[in-house]
Amino acid sequence: MAYRYLLYMLFLAMLPALSYAQKETHTDESKVPDFSIPDLFVNLKGQEIRTIQDWAQVRRPELVHLFEENVYGTMPKAMDAQTFTVVNEDKLAMNGLATLKEIDIEVTYRSQSATMRLILFIPNQRKEAAPVFLLINHRDPENIDPTRKIKMGFWPAEEIVSRGYAAATFHVKDVSDDDKVTFTEDILSKLYPEELEKENGMRGLGAWAWGAMRAMDYFETCQDINAKKAAVIGHSRGGKASLWTGASDTRWAITISNESGAGGAAISRRKFGETVERINTSFPYWFTDNFNKYNNNEALLPIDQHMLIAAMAPRAVYVASASEDLWADPKGEYMSLQLGTRVHREIYKMTGDFPKEINSPGNPVHLPYAGHHIREGKHNLTPYDWNLFMDFADNYFRFKNE
Numbered sequence: 566m567a568y569r570y571l572l573y574m575l576f577l578a579m580l581p582a583l584s585y586a587q588k589e590t591h592t593d594e595s596k597v598p599d600f601s602i603p604d605l606f607v608n609l610k611g612q613e614i615r616t617i618q619d620w621a622q623v624r625r626p627e628l629v630h631l632f633e634e635n636v637y638g639t640m641p642k643a644m645d646a647q648t649f650t651v652v653n654e655d656k657l658a659m660n661g662l663a664t665l666k667e668i669d670i671e672v673t674y675r676s677q678s679a680t681m682r683l684i685l686f687i688p689n690q691r692k693e694a695a696p697v698f699l700l701i702n703h704r705d706p707e708n709i710d711p712t713r714k715i716k717m718g719f720w721p722a723e724e725i726v727s728r729g730y731a732a733a734t735f736h737v738k739d740v741s742d743d744d745k746v747t748f749t750e751d752i753l754s755k756l757y758p759e760e761l762e763k764e765n766g767m768r769g770l771g772a773w774a775w776g777a778m779r780a781m782d783y784f785e786t787c788q789d790i791n792a793k794k795a796a797v798i799g800h801s802r803g804g805k806a807s808l809w810t811g812a813s814d815t816r817w818a819i820t821i822s823n824e825s826g827a828g829g830a831a832i833s834r835r836k837f838g839e840t841v842e843r844i845n846t847s848f849p850y851w852f853t854d855n856f857n858k859y860n861n862n863e864a865l866l867p868i869d870q871h872m873l874i875a876a877m878a879p880r881a882v883y884v885a886s887a888s889e890d891l892w893a894d895p896k897g898e899y900m901s902l903q904l905g906t907r908v909h910r911e912i913y914k915m916t917g918d919f920p921k922e923i924n925s926p927g928n929p930v931h932l933p934y935a936g937h938h939i940r941e942g943k944h945n946l947t948p949y950d951w952n953l954f955m956d957f958a959d960n961y962f963r964f965k966n967e
């Protein structure tokens with residue numbers, strides 16, 4: 566008896582070590598396991614995908630569906646009504662350079678409604694409807710202060726406007742709080758409660774992407790905005806949501822991921838930095854429940870994150886990393902971009918390719934259909950990154966005009 570008790574106590578004492586071992590992470594390239602990556606160009610029936618038609622009608626929808634089922638959850642589309650109410654307008658914002666509009670977007674479904682606030686600065690000096698950058702903001706609201714008393718590099722609205730773009734943003738809390746308990750409080754409990762019951766239901770990141778789509782609904786009604794020239798951008802967890810937005814909603818011309826890492830641009834199978842298990846443990850409310858099946862079992866995933874990048878094709882995609890942000894796996898993010906944009910090159914025959922090895926800080930690679938840079942320094946979204954995104958967009962939209 567005493568012996569069994571001793572064994573039991575020993576087992577209990579080892580438990581934390583055991584679970585720690587499972588969630589162990591590393592940033593050591595020599596520990597990256599061998600892995601084989603699912604083939605972009607073979608569909609679930611084993612058929613080869615080689616034409617634009619097969620890509621657009623068969624493979625792309627199949628991939629988006631696999632991401633819904635296994636990673637981000639389904640994206641509810643049902644609504645009974647949607648209204649846009651300008652609650653504040655200042656035609657002389659930013660010393661007369663921009664018009665500020667704050668818009669309440671209200672969605673009603675089955676007699677319940679939810680409202681999100683869109684903040685939008687539209688440049689006043691322009692000949693035509695303005696192209697727009699929408700930032701999915703998960704950071705403190707002071708980062709997107711509409712009064713501009715506080716100005717943060719995370720959302721350099723003045724610089725965005727000075728380059729001829731409208732600067733738009735919303736706070737994720739309006740659609741789903743970034744918190745494991747209260748994330749249900751907005752659209753999930755009010756509009757789509759059945760999602761919470763489903764193993765493949767929408768969770769936090771999916772809700773943020775839903776919010777970005779509602780902003781796009783507004784852009785499509787606003788004559789000062791050119792909704793055909795819209796870029797969606799997010800940093801880190803916001804970047805995961807931004808990629809999911811662009812992958813599932815083809816209205817976005819450019820999708821930008823800034824240091825989105827695990828569950829974003831980084832290849833899951835590399836298990837470098839944050840892993841699937843680690844992210845599902847720390848943030849159980851971001852991904853759909855099914856994603857847990859792949860904890861420490863990435864080989865079982867029917868997709869990997871390069872396929873999320875591929876789902877943008879033929880639209881443009883930009884992936885940015887930071888040299889000290891190993892947690893987000895810059896190399897894995899680059900690998901996704903290289904592999905995912907094979908669709909642009911091999912199916913859509915677009916020209917230009919990424920160098921085999923990741924470019925060094927200070928040497929961005931801007932191709933006609935995709936961009937990449939790695940910034941010197943830590944995990945953050947800075948004016949340096951924004952300027953490169955705008956350089957890329959300048960070229961991309963100029964090219965599209967020609």
Ligand code: GTR
Binds near residue numbers: 800801803839844847
């Ligand atoms: C970290 C998380 C990352 C990333 C980051 C962020 O704690 O592990 O996946 O999303 O937060 O959003 O800054």
